[in-house]
Amino acid sequence: NYETDANFELDRRLTENLGIAINTGYSWLRLADNSSLSGMQNLGTTLKYQYMLNAQHEFISSVGVTRTWGNTGSAAIANQYGSTEPTFYFGKGLGDLPIGLLRPLAITGTLGRNFPDAGSADAKTLDVGLAIEYSIPYLQDQVQDFALPGWISRLVPLIEITNSTPLDKNIGVPTTGTIAPGIIYSSKNWQLSAEALLSGTSGTYSGKGFQVQLHLFLGELFPSAFGKPIF
Numbered sequence: 001n002y003e004t005d006a007n008f009e010l011d012r013r014l015t016e017n018l019g020i021a022i023n024t025g026y027s028w029l030r031l032a033d034n035s036s037l038s039g040m041q042n043l044g045t046t047l048k049y050q051y052m053l054n055a056q057h058e059f060i061s062s063v064g065v066t067r068t069w070g071n072t073g074s075a076a077i078a079n080q081y082g083s084t085e086p087t088f089y090f091g092k093g094l095g096d097l098p099i100g101l102l103r104p105l106a107i108t109g110t111l112g113r114n115f116p117d118a119g120s121a122d123a124k125t126l127d128v129g130l131a132i133e134y135s136i137p138y139l140q141d142q143v144q145d146f147a148l149p150g151w152i153s154r155l156v157p158l159i160e161i162t163n164s165t166p167l168d169k170n171i172g173v174p175t176t177g178t179i180a181p182g183i184i185y186s187s188k189n190w191q192l193s194a195e196a197l198l199s200g201t202s203g204t205y206s207g208k209g210f211q212v213q214l215h216l217f218l219g220e221l222f223p224s225a226f227g228k229p230i231f
Contacts, residue, residue, distance in 0.1 A: 136155045
């Protein structure tokens, strides 16, 4: 089977520390018998609250809840049931540590528990995500200026690891996960990333893939409309 997804998300701050995200996407599936399916994915929303920010130690943490709304996408693609996932988020830069050229390293992570709607055959899962990044812009500005070419000084190599473990053992769903090495190019108004997608567990489909993401910083592009919280 082959799957291609085009996903879209809009993030907006409601207050200084509270934000909301709305996302959906379109999927194309090519099945083993050479038939194909396509359609809209279910609508998803996330409400996130930043409760801690320590600039001196480069630490930030938030809590949030993600809701996938069942029966909002195409019947051929999307699940008729939704799910709710409370999630913990954190990010830690290492620039406050005396570790020389390793100071541009940063670690971000998520920990969530997914609860499918009543009646769904899906298992409850414990979902973990971890990303390790090395910021060359931080290296140039805060550690040591190596006079690198402009385009190199905007790069951030990274590796992302995801893991989803079923908590309902009687359903027989395996643990799945991916390992995604890649690189980010950051500009003032936008950010482009490309990552390979590799199987991270024996229960994950063994094929390989890739993903490309484009982030537009609407607060920079349209400061009068998106540069401030709504409230």
